Structures are given as C-alpha cells and as structure tokens.
Amino acid sequence: KAGVTQTPRYLIKTRGQQVTLSCSPISGHRSVSWYQQTPGQGLQFLFEYFSETQRNKGNFPGRFSGRQFSNSRSEMNVSTLELGDSALYLCASSLGEGEETQYFGPGTRLLVL
Amino acid sequence: KNQVEQSPQSLIILEGKNCTLQCNYTVSPFSNLRWYKQDTGRGPVSLTIMTFSENTKSNGRYTATLDADTKQSSLHITASQLSDSASYICVVTPNDYKLSFGAGTTVTVRA
Numbered sequence: 001k002a003g004v005t006q007t008p009r010y011l012i013k014t015r016g017q018q019v020t021l022s023c024s025p026i027s028g029h030r031s032v033s034w035y036q037q038t039p040g041q042g043l044q045f046l047f048e049y050f051s052e053t054q055r056n057k058g059n060f061p062g063r064f065s066g067r068q069f070s071n072s073r074s075e076m077n078v079s080t081l082e083l084g085d086s087a088l089y090l091c092a093s094s095l096g097e098g099e100e101t102q103y104f105g106p107g108t109r110l111l112v113l
Numbered sequence: 114k115n116q117v118e119q120s121p122q123s124l125i126i127l128e129g130k131n132c133t134l135q136c137n138y139t140v141s142p143f144s145n146l147r148w149y150k151q152d153t154g155r156g157p158v159s160l161t162i163m164t165f166s167e168n169t170k171s172n173g174r175y176t177a178t179l180d181a182d183t184k185q186s187s188l189h190i191t192a193s194q195l196s197d198s199a200s201y202i203c204v205v206t207p208n209d210y211k212l213s214f215g216a217g218t219t220v221t222v223r224a
Contacts, residue, residue, distance in 0.1 A: 004156070043157070043202060043214040090156050104149075104156030 002027070004093050004105035012111045018079040021108045023091035025072050029103075031055075031096025032074040034066060037088040037107070046089075049074050050096045078110075086112045116140045119203050119215035126193055127223055134218045136186040136203030144206045148177050148188045151200045151217070160188070160201075193222045 005024045013019050025032050033056075034046040045058035049068035066076040072093075078085055088109050092102040117138045126132045138146070145164050149157035161170040161177040163186075169178045174191045190197055203215040 042216040043204075045212045045214070092156075101159040101162060102147075104158065106154075106156050 004091060004103050006089075006091055006105040006108050008108060009106065010109050010111075012113060013081050014113050015081055015083060017081050018077065019081060019110060021076045021078075021089055021091075021110075023074045023076070023093075023105060025074070025091075025093030026103055029093035029095055030072055031094045032068060032072065033092045033094075033102065034074070034076050035090045035092065036060075037090055038086075043090070046076065081112045083112050086110060116213040117203055117205050117215040119201075119218050121218060122216070123219040123221070125221045125223060128193060128195060130193055132190050132193060132220065134188045134190075134201050134203075134220070136188070136215055138184050138186070138203070138205045138213065138215075140205040140207045140213050141184070142208055144208055146177075146179055146186050147204045147206070148175070148186075149202045149204060150175075151202060153199070157202060190220070193220075195222050195224060198222045 004026055007022045023032055031050045033048040035043050037043045046060055046064055047054055047066055048056040052068045063079045068074045088107045090104050090107045092104045094102045120135045145162050147162045148160040150160050151157040160172050160175050163170045163179045165181050176189045179186045198221050200217040200219050202217045205213045
C-alpha cells in the first residue's frame with residue numbers, strides 16, 4: 001500500500017496570507033490527524049478527522065481549520081499567517097477504531113516571511 | 114508545564130552499544146503510550162504502542178517498558194546501529210485523545 005502523502009512538501013508564504021495543506025491517508029484509513037512540529041515546542045496536536053467529522057481538537061486558535069472529504073483525504077487551512085506559524089506540519093492516518101498505529105506522512109515545511 | 118518529559122535531551126553512543134531513553138508523564142488516566150522514531154526531515158514512525166495494562170513491548174532491537182504506578186516509560190535500544198541515529202518521541206494518549214508529546218531525545222550513533 002502507498003504511504004501517507006502530503007502536498008506540497010515545502011511552502012513559503014508571507015504574513016497575512018493563507019495556506020492550504022493536503023494529506024492523503026493510507027487506503028482504508030478513515031482517521032487523519034494533523035500536527036505542528038517546531039524546534040521549540042515539539043509535536044503539537046492540531047485536530048483529528050474521522051469519517052468527515054472533526055473528532056478531536058487541540059489548543060490552536062481558530063485560524064487553524066481543516067476538513068475531510070468522503071475519500072478520507074484531508075486538508076488543513078491556516079488563515080492570516082503569522083511568523084510563528086513557520087513549522088513542519090505532519091499528518092498521520094490510522095484506521096480510527098482504537099489503539100492502532102498512526103502512520104505519519106513526510107510533512108509540509110511551511111516558512112512564513 | 115509539559116505533561117510528558119523526556120530525558121536525556123540528547124545522547125551520543127558508539128555503534129554496537131546499548132542505551133536507554135526515559136519518558137516521565139503526568140497524564141492520567143491514559144489510553145496508551147507510544148514511542149516514535151523520527152529521522153531528520155521525515156515524519157515519525159511508530160515503534161511501539163502500549164496500553165496502561167502492558168509492561169513491556171518489543172520491536173526488534175527496540176524494547177519499551179511501562180510502569181503505570183510511577184508513570185514512567187523507557188525505550189531501550191540494543192546493539193545500536195548507525196541507522197538508529199534519530200529523534201525518539203514519547204507520546205501519551207489520554208482518554209480524551211488530546212495527545213501529549215514529549216520533546217524527544219536525539220540519539221547520535223557514532224562508528
């Protein structure tokens with residue numbers, strides 16, 4: 001099976017712009033979770049989608065939003081970008097039914113200038 | 114305060130030697146505790162998953178232990194290889210699923 005894919009891999013934006021990141025989970029996986037990783041804060045949970053519904057949410061401002069489509073692909077949107085949003089954004093997919101393993105994509109590295 | 118603390122922050126070991134990474138957590142109750150390996154520039158890869166009732170879980174040369182009473186977990190790497198150079202992250206999943214991540218331990222294996 002193909003792994004989790006994320007596009008784009010690298011992105012440069014300026015403050016105030018918005019950005020949309022995409023994640024395609026492993027075939028058959030219904031859960032997609034998004035994480036932000038920065039050198040200072042480590043990995044932080046953004047939100048999780050399961051069957052097109054947001055099932056869990058971390059402690060990020062409303063500028064961070066997401067959605068999931070019927071084919072389980074997910075997008076994450078960040079509006080009004082701030083310098084502090086520069087980070088590696090990772091998505092992980094899993095079956096979504098319990099204690100199973102999450103499989104991470106390679107991430108999208110976002111730089112906000 | 115982070116609910117998951119990892120130590121050491123980084124370590125360097127010689128190829129073939131063993132090492133142990135520590136993870137102390139305050140998250141309670143929790144559903145499971147996971148260890149991930151993250152190579153530079155890549156996404157994390159799951160090594161082990163343990164529920165609160167499990168004491169140990171192995172994956173090849175990686176062995177994770179869990180003491181739910183003291184809220185401590187460790188990851189032991191046996192006979193280290195150059196490819197073990199990576200960041201190792203401890204993740205605790207509480208019952209509300211808002212995952213708590215440790216800052217990671219960076220392991221460097223030298224020939």
